[in-house]
Amino acid sequence: MLLSVENLGVRIGKVEPLSSLSFTLDRGEILGLVGESGSGKSLTAMAVTGLLPLIGGRIAEGAVMFDGTDLSKLPEDRLRPYRGKRIALVTQNPMTALDPVQRIGDQVDIMARLHLGLDAKAARARTVELLTRLRIPEAVTVCDAYPHQLSGGMKQRIVIAMALAAEPDLIVADEPTTALDVTVQAQIIHILGELVRERGLALMLITHDMGVVAQVCDKVAVLYAGRLAETRAVGPLFASPHHPYTTALIDCIPREGMARGSLTGIPGLVPSVMSYPSGCRFHPRCPRADATCERTIPETRTLPDGGIVSCHHPLGGDHG
Amino acid sequence: MADPLIRAEALVKRFQTGGGLLARPRAMLAVRGVSMAIGKGEVVGVVGESGCGKSTLARLILRLIEPTSGTIHFDGQDLTKLSRGDMRRMRRRMAMVFQDPYSSLDPRFTVAEVLAEPFRVQGEEPPAGRIAELLGQVGLSERLSASYPHQMSGGQRQRIGIARALAQAPDFIVLDEPTASLDVSIQAQIIALLSELRRELGLTYLFISHDLGLVRYFCDRVVVMYLGAVVEVLPKADAPARHPYTAALMDSTFAPDPGQRKTLRAIEGEIPSAFDLPKGCAFAARCPRASDRCRAENPELSATDHPVACFHPL
Numbered sequence: 198m199l200l201s202v203e204n205l206g207v208r209i210g211k212v213e214p215l216s217s218l219s220f221t222l223d224r225g226e227i228l229g230l231v232g233e234s235g236s237g238k239s240l241t242a243m244a245v246t247g248l249l250p251l252i253g254g255r256i257a258e259g260a261v262m263f264d265g266t267d268l269s270k271l272p273e274d275r276l277r278p279y280r281g282k283r284i285a286l287v288t289q290n291p292m293t294a295l296d297p298v299q300r301i302g303d304q305v306d307i308m309a310r311l312h313l314g315l316d317a318k319a320a321r322a323r324t325v326e327l328l329t330r331l332r333i334p335e336a337v338t339v340c341d342a343y344p345h346q347l348s349g350g351m352k353q354r355i356v357i358a359m360a361l362a363a364e365p366d367l368i369v370a371d372e373p374t375t376a377l378d379v380t381v382q383a384q385i386i387h388i389l390g391e392l393v394r395e396r397g398l399a400l401m402l403i404t405h406d407m408g409v410v411a412q413v414c415d416k417v418a419v420l421y422a423g424r425l426a427e428t429r430a431v432g433p434l435f436a437s438p439h440h441p442y443t444t445a446l447i448d449c450i451p452r453e454g455m456a457r458g459s460l461t462g463i464p465g466l467v468p469s470v471m472s473y474p475s476g477c478r479f480h481p482r483c484p485r486a487d488a489t490c491e492r493t494i495p496e497t498r499t500l501p502d503g504g505i506v507s508c509h510h511p512l513g514g515d516h517g
Numbered sequence: 518m519a520d521p522l523i524r525a526e527a528l529v530k531r532f533q534t535g536g537g538l539l540a541r542p543r544a545m546l547a548v549r550g551v552s553m554a555i556g557k558g559e560v561v562g563v564v565g566e567s568g569c570g571k572s573t574l575a576r577l578i579l580r581l582i583e584p585t586s587g588t589i590h591f592d593g594q595d596l597t598k599l600s601r602g603d604m605r606r607m608r609r610r611m612a613m614v615f616q617d618p619y620s621s622l623d624p625r626f627t628v629a630e631v632l633a634e635p636f637r638v639q640g641e642e643p644p645a646g647r648i649a650e651l652l653g654q655v656g657l658s659e660r661l662s663a664s665y666p667h668q669m670s671g672g673q674r675q676r677i678g679i680a681r682a683l684a685q686a687p688d689f690i691v692l693d694e695p696t697a698s699l700d701v702s703i704q705a706q707i708i709a710l711l712s713e714l715r716r717e718l719g720l721t722y723l724f725i726s727h728d729l730g731l732v733r734y735f736c737d738r739v740v741v742m743y744l745g746a747v748v749e750v751l752p753k754a755d756a757p758a759r760h761p762y763t764a765a766l767m768d769s770t771f772a773p774d775p776g777q778r779k780t781l782r783a784i785e786g787e788i789p790s791a792f793d794l795p796k797g798c799a800f801a802a803r804c805p806r807a808s809d810r811c812r813a814e815n816p817e818l819s820a821t822d823h824p825v826a827c828f829h830p831l
Contacts, residue, residue, distance in 0.1 A: 378566035379728070379769040380566060408772060409771055451730045454755060458709070460708055460709060462702050462707075464706070
């Protein structure tokens, strides 16, 4: 297993926004990390990429096992060979991920020069090859351009090229297509899928869009208010979700031929980290909640299909 | 349509930029001759990607900006000919809900002040109990009326934006991407609320979105725009696409079902600049069906039950 997050807990100051999170991801696989805003998706990305100190956070318990090494125990200087080289991050907003005063080529070249030790000429050749692979027309010309001269979709491809330049094993992509138009989103999702299959990369794809998850992911981890609700292979998850929150999230997406009025959303709001409810954190919004859910944190149970669900009253059998 | 509430004819909006000391002014056509009618009680969707002119069209229809040419009739009256005073009185009958509930509410106004403003603009005060009634209509508690926007969640803010639009009991509301900055769970709540309000108050909506899946769920008819022009009107929300661009949009909309994965024929390239429109069909450069004719001539929107502007429709 390339990445195995085990019982991860994250603290920021006095609060613990993320607790007991476990999931795994192997080469050639795409894991979708889903949940509403405030469910802890981006924090998970920061924990895996070792960026928590940037926001004053730290891993308080558990392990982030990457290729046999527990990254959560490494000091900053020993993390550097991993971050950017073996684990790359693609952020949500390509407008802010690029340096506005540096040419595109230089920004991508630096990755291969820094991490692979290539000289300027070899690095540029690699950059052009990568940009071409990402179907950027006239890659040589684009290398001389500045970010503001490119469209949003083009910029996001540049950010992906930067992530790929050091030949990482794992890419963590935090809402990589949210800021883009739908046809461009489809292109980027398609390209990411291809790269995973052909290079044996592992991709952790953070999204709030269950449509994107169904389209491209192999497995899914559903987070709610800083805890894992359910993690399964994509087929079974959509065919028979066990956690009521998973069902609710799926039902938020309009389907072809859905009758008007059948889309109702999830009542209430994701609680803030300062006021996580007792027991199961989803209970105030859950149609199946009872007194047990208010009092007791549900245990995580391993399912026959290898998935994990954390609910006192899971749904069984067919969807619904 | 016997008696449309809104009838827009050949709307054109041209914007000019630049024109400094050295730069030559550049003109772009944001809306290129759009005609459409909206019946009373109808929900019409306008879908397209950024830069297709859908928000400009909405603002033209409400006469928030002046058209370069063309007319808009609202309940039989030509809005482009109304005086300022008449237009202001007419504004009671129309309203708009904006995309971003963070920037469309004044941070210094309490909820009660936000909701009183549409009355004050008309030189009135809200009738007693109206603010509580409006909050009730959008599913919020009256206790929120002393709150400020920063004390509320995105979903609550958007409900305030909707309550403000309802304040003067309008007939027609333009919804400009009202859920684009919200979580999917909240998006579904807001859409359910809008459906309910429409049923109860007999409202007519123009719903603008980039999300074809959502538009087809919510709307009676769907207008598809590309680079300032209408390329297709789906007469029913579930009608099949005839324009290759509509088909591409449908292919880019993923169903929440891994059994229905799309084999992406991913259309290549991106939307050309509106400053530099190609000759012929604006979609030709990205279109898998484009012929020489498409690159030379601009197809007109057909005058049929299922209008489409394409030489080689599906």
